[in-house]
Amino acid sequence: MKNNTVIKVEGLKKSYGSNKAVDDVSFEVSHGEIFGMVGPNGAGKTTTIECIEGLRKFDEGSIDVLGYDPQKEGSKLKPVIGIQLQQSQLQEHIRVWEALDLYSSIYPKSTDWNIILEQLGLTEKRNEYFSKLSGGQKQRLFIALSLVNDPEIVFLDELTTGLDPQARRAMWNLVRSMKDKGKTVYLTTHFMEEAEKLCDRVAIIDHGKIIAIDTPSELIRKYSHNERIEFTLVDDNIDVDLGGIEGLTSFDRTDNRIIIYGNSADLTQKVVNHLTEKKIAFSDFRSEKSTLEDVFLKLTGREMRD
Ligand SMILES: Nc1ncnc2c1ncn2[C@@H]1O[C@H](COP(=O)(O)OP(=O)(O)O)[C@@H](O)[C@H]1O
Ligand SMILES: [Mg+2]
Structure with missing residues (x-):
């Protein structure tokens, strides 16, 4: 001991x-x-x-x-x-x-x-x-x-x-x-x-x-993404390439809705900077940190809410 x-x-x-x-x-x-x-x-x-x-x-x-x-x-x-x-x-x-x-x-x-x-x-x-x-x-x-x-x-x-x-x-x-x-x-x-x-x-x-x-x-x-970011592209036909962003671990696009996961503390800042630099218009931007709830989901495949 x-x-x-x-x-x-x-x-x-x-x-x-x-x-x-x-x-x-x-x-x-x-x-x-x-x-x-x-x-x-x-x-x-x-x-x-x-x-x-x-x-x-x-x-x-x-x-x-x-x-x-x-x-x-x-x-x-x-x-x-x-x-x-x-x-x-x-x-x-x-x-x-x-x-x-x-x-x-x-x-x-x-x-x-x-x-x-x-x-x-x-x-x-x-x-x-x-x-x-x-x-x-x-x-x-x-x-x-x-x-x-x-x-x-x-x-x-x-x-x-x-x-x-x-x-x-x-x-x-x-x-x-x-x-x-x-x-x-x-x-x-x-x-x-x-x-x-x-x-x-x-x-x-x-x-x-x-x-x-x-x-x-x-x-x-260890067991979860740190951050989840979601936003909508104003222009349907625009191409978005976030490949260069450090800490980005997953990218998903469905029509003009984009969902990103990452594990860098300033991921939100980086994504916003990138979009601004490339003059990509976006709306309905949301960013949330992972919680222990996400860890439980990741480890067991189940939700653990009341
Ligand atoms: N005195 C008991 N007799 C029989 N089964 C029990 C008893 N206490 C707990 N259990 C069972 O053991 C498991 C763990 O229970 P418990 O330690 O009370 O869990 P928790 O506090 O996490 O809800 C459950 O399946 C519960 O039904
Ligand atoms: Mg108990």
Whole structure:
């Protein structure tokens, strides 16, 4: 293990009957990073994260978290990690402060949860019943509960599922602030955009296997075109030759609509310059960068939208 490695998973396998939910998964997570496991529903994210947390038994392989074996040393591991709870695990009539007090009492070491509440914008809700909180507030409370023991690693399984776009962005800021405090964050999501925006490194999982792992930008560089450009030629009969443009990887013309893919950072500029130089009139020009979604499509041949 490198000395800044906090999680090391090797050859992890877990089946439910004949269903290979996690099928030979290996990866490492370094101290202080936001690591994300992303993939469609049923890919094996929850099974993997729960094996790492020590909540699920696995069939084969080995896991090391902060020097502990989660299967055999769960009692030593639990105090130093934070686990985001599922909603169903809290009673309706528990008040926010009671839940925090209860969870603090479980751990030998706990931080002042008033500070956490403040950071999460929940101070005014401290006397509120759990059942009266909005979806976003409940989600923040679960995060608060996962932080009461001042953990080294925070585990968040589908942290923004069910949240509206605004609450989701607030959650992203929260995760970033955990990283700023020196925590390691391990999260799972089935939102590619979330993984791309939030994570330092991403493992893409599909059918229980990691199909790619790297920084989002490196995954996009490696497995996808960086840029897609589309425009319409004003004059039907004009000839366009973009062969000399560096970084252009594909060119397709259907009537007077042109679609180009390329992997150079300033491809748009080059294409516009070329068209202007050659006095080629164009309209409806669009250019978009590739995303992790495109990487998934490239690797699996399938779309991964909700
Ligand atoms: N407790 C369980 N019993 C039986 N099958 C399960 C159980 N948990 C998960 N599975 C199956 O294992 C696969 C992976 O599930 P899961 O790890 O929950 O994926 P994800 O979190 O990526 O949606 C799915 O096919 C799911 O149906
Ligand atoms: Mg899951």
